[in-house]
Amino acid sequence: MENLIYQHFSDINLNDPFFDGLKADYSEFSDWFTKKANAQDSAYVLYNINRCIEGFMYLKFEKEEVQDVSPALPYGLHLKIGTFKFESVGTRRGERFIKKMFDLAFENHADNIYVTVFSKHDYLMNLFQRYGFVIHGSKNTPNGIENVLTKDMYSTKTDMLENYPMVSSNSRKYLLSIYPTYHTRMLPDSILNNETHDIIQDVSHTNSIHKIYLCAAYGVQGLKRGDSLIIYRTSDRPGQARHRSVITSLCVVEEVRSINEFASLTDFLKYTSAYSVFTKDELVYFYNSKKYPNIIKFTYNAALKKRVTRGQLIDEGCILDERINLLEVNHSNYLKMLQLGNVNERFIID
Structure with missing residues (x-):
């Protein structure tokens, strides 16, 4: 069975130790997770051979002006990376998740993709920037200030990796x-x-x-x-x-x-x-x-x-x-x- 699957929140174990870091970074994480489960939303989940979680990505489309970031993102169809975390263990898992989000953005004709990341997660910052994400601004939250990174799905850059997957x-x-x-x-x-x-x-x-x-x-x-x-x-x-x-x-x-x-x-x-x-x-x-x-x-x-x-x-x-x-x-x-x-x-x- 393929270990990267698209799964309902209600079928995902919130008590898996994988989520401990997210709970520590975001005080509201457990409540948010429960709301998503009740709404029958789904996320990409990576399991190891013992059925323990080693990767998680939640994606959401927003057709609006995004006003809770500074500066605001103009009206359009945005693919928001709501939650993204993985245990790297040297297997380039982050790149596989990146490809999934790009595939979904193209399939649904999104104008851009955006994500908020704390500066301390430099491995995530570097991963996104390698494939054309740029620091757009910031977002103030009760948990601290996060960087807002965006990827314009229509702009063309000189470097082939920054253009990826175009x-x-x-x-x-x-x-x-x-x-x-x-x-x-x-x-x-x-x-x-x-x-x-x-x-x-x-x-x-x-x-x-x-x-x-x-x-x-x-x-x-x-x-x-x-x-x-x-x-x-x-x-x-x-x-x-x-x-x-x-x-x-x-x-x-x-x-x-x-x-x-x-x-x-x-x-x-x-x-x-x-x-x-x-x-x-x-x-x-x-x-x-x-x-x-x-x-x-x-x-x-x-x-x-x-x-x-x-x-x-x-x-x-x-x-x-x-x-x-x-x-x-x-x-x-x-x-x-x-x-x-x-x-x-x-x-x-x-």
């Missing part, structure tokens, strides 16, 4: 093939209908917005930061690629490195292990054998709502009937692929 239309575009063995472990929101949620684990390469993939595809060393990638999941059955190879995800290249750049195995493992789907033993083997010399680091920006098969791509003229490892595609075919995949057009910016 993708520049001015970039070069490619199809990148990934074997089924690694695909869903690395891109959990792009799970196929015939796959089981049991394979999605609470580990860094699953939670993270950032991914590292090793391959031997020709041309990978020519990729540049900001290039767009449409992930092409290869067939899991020989001879059935037309119906079982599909495009699933929209990603953006952060950087490309060669396995030969690393002076030692230790340096290589330090760079790859946290964001890679490969086990340590596999990485050691790859380093020693140089079997997969190209290392791609990329961001996971969006899952295609509709899986588009290889056959559809050929019939629509997006690709030729050829083997795909890394294939550059033109702008019009790129947009057609995203349209076929029912990707929200707001993900693409000039």
Whole structure:
């Protein structure tokens, strides 16, 4: 069972020790929680293998002028992060929650996202700011002064991470093939209908917005930061690629490195292990054998709502009937692929 679930407050254990810190920071937390339970509201909850809570996020849409912060937020559709806390334990859980909130904001055409955070929670401040949140102002509460951070869902910034999850239309575009063995472990929101949620684990390469993939595809060393990638999941059955190879995800290249750049195995493992789907033993083997010399680091920006098969791509003229490892595609075919995949057009910016 997937451990990050959307659950009614009434089904969440308020007495779990996880909530002790929130109760200490917010004197009204228990009363607020009970009101949400009575209203049948829900939140994202992360459970560990022992069913203890290790992450919690409550999101709420507000279509109004937000006047309890200074300066006020103008009238619009705001996605408020009402409560957000997680135990990091080194697995990039915060990034997985960040991606969930962005997905929801896009799905509902929110104008912005905002959150209030005490300065002492610097890890949260840094996490939000990394992905384009800025300090808008402050909020005075009985519990103290909180920072108000906002993310404008329409503004464009120069840095690709601050723009996340939006993708520049001015970039070069490619199809990148990934074997089924690694695909869903690395891109959990792009799970196929015939796959089981049991394979999605609470580990860094699953939670993270950032991914590292090793391959031997020709041309990978020519990729540049900001290039767009449409992930092409290869067939899991020989001879059935037309119906079982599909495009699933929209990603953006952060950087490309060669396995030969690393002076030692230790340096290589330090760079790859946290964001890679490969086990340590596999990485050691790859380093020693140089079997997969190209290392791609990329961001996971969006899952295609509709899986588009290889056959559809050929019939629509997006690709030729050829083997795909890394294939550059033109702008019009790129947009057609995203349209076929029912990707929200707001993900693409000039």
